[in-house]
Amino acid sequence: MSKNSSANSLKRFLLIRTDRIGDTILTLPAVTALRSQYQDAFIAFLAQPYTVPLIEQYVGIDISLSYEPHGRHKGWQGLSKLSHELQELNFDAALLFYPRVKLAFAIAKAGIPVRIGTGYRWYSFLLTERIFEHRKDCQKHEAEYNFSLLESLLPDKNPQPQYKFKQWLPEPWWEDFRTVLNSKDYVIVHPGYGASAPNLNNEQYRLIIRLLLEKTDWTVLLTGIAGEENLVHEIAADFPEERVKRVVGRFSLAEFFSVVRNASLLISSSTGPLHMANAADTPLLGFFCPAKPHTPDRWGPYDQQQWVVTPDLDWPEICELKNCPHGGCLHHLSDVEITEALCTQRLNNL
Incomplete structure (x- = not known):
């Protein structure tokens, strides 16, 4: 943005993040920062429908706006439709957090005056303000990389990423869910x-469940999305059904977030639900590969961050996910290390 332009003259903002749940959650603090500076502004968020x-x-x-690249926004005709939809909303500024050529083209064609995004794509000429940072270097957290796009909009400010969700209120399904739980607390x-990203193996998850059953009186919710039924059933095998509940594809995303918000603890690897828990201030325990690009320095x-567990491996510097020289780095975490992280540290600090 030109120094001669007044950031305070901007009234209508479009934030764009069209990839996964975790990535989207890590972009939401940008809304809070913008809203703090532009209290009367109109703020829209373009994302994947789910x-x-x-x-x-x-x-x-x-x-909230939906980007449907395999539906109504498919192909150049669909892209023209998206551009027209954005043009009708008369935005002053668009922030492209997830760089994609079609989205850059759409906001340019829509005539949005201020267009901010990465400077390291061949199509970056379509943007009016370019940020020259290589996120793959993992020099800071993804949420902080997102805030780099806000710098010209928040002059003389240095906000820290903060979450602000609407107050949670129980819906009719919640009481039925609590009845099925048969327990006040659940993990x-x-x-x-x-x-x-790298993940624990089934036996490591089974160890975690055994420890939770031994050390707590909580119900364990073993969750997954549609298509992960076999994984969940394999891990849950032989555990008592009254204590370990298999929950696969049961909840909508909004419902699952309610479940996360009210949990006593969430345990996972580098996943969207882990970031949901952090955003909701739900205690968590996360397991991460220490190497780029999966390092918790960027994605934790x-x-x-104090509740992240990584294996003690100093190579390779760049993760080779499909050809890991360690055969899966998280598999090197011993039973003793997992027990220490969960029982001695995490459960004793709740």
Whole structure:
């Protein structure tokens, strides 16, 4: 943005993040920071349709928009439709947190005056303000990389990422859920991961469940998304059904977030539910690969980094997920290390 331009003259903002749940959650603090500076502004958030129900629970967003690249926004005709939709909303500024050529083209074609995003793409000429940071270097957290796009909009400010969700209120389904739980407290164990980062193996998750059953009187919710039924059933095998509940594809995203918000603890690897827990201030325990690009330095739970467990491996510097020289780095965490992290440290600090 030109120094001669007045940031305070901007009234209508579009924030764009169209990838996964965890990535989207790590972008939401940008809404809080913008809203603090532009209290009367109109703020819209463009996201994947399946993340919209979560975005709608966030404070400070006036309208949630769906990007449907395989539906009504498919192809160049669909992209033209998206551009027209954005043009009708008369935005003053667009922030492209997840760089994609079609989205950069759409906001340029929509005539949005201020267009902010990375400077390291061949199509960055479509933006009016370019940020020259290589996120793959993992020099800071993803939430902080997102805040880099706000710098010209928040002159002389240095905000820290903060979450602000709407107040939770129980819906009719909640009482039925509590009845099924048959317990006041519950812990979520989420073994799915979408193949996007290293994960614990089934036996390590079974160890975690055994320890939870021994050390607490909580119900264990073993969760997964549609398509992870076999994984959840394999891990849950032989555990008492009254204590270990298999929950696969049962909840909508909005409902699952309610479950996360009210949990006593959530345990997972680098997943969307882990970031949901951090955003909701739910205690967590996360397991991460120490290497780039999966390092918790960039992708860990922003406010609960002290509850991240990584194997003690100093190579390779760059994770080779599909050809890991360690055969899966998290598999090197011993039973003793997992027990120490969960029982001695995490459970004793709740």
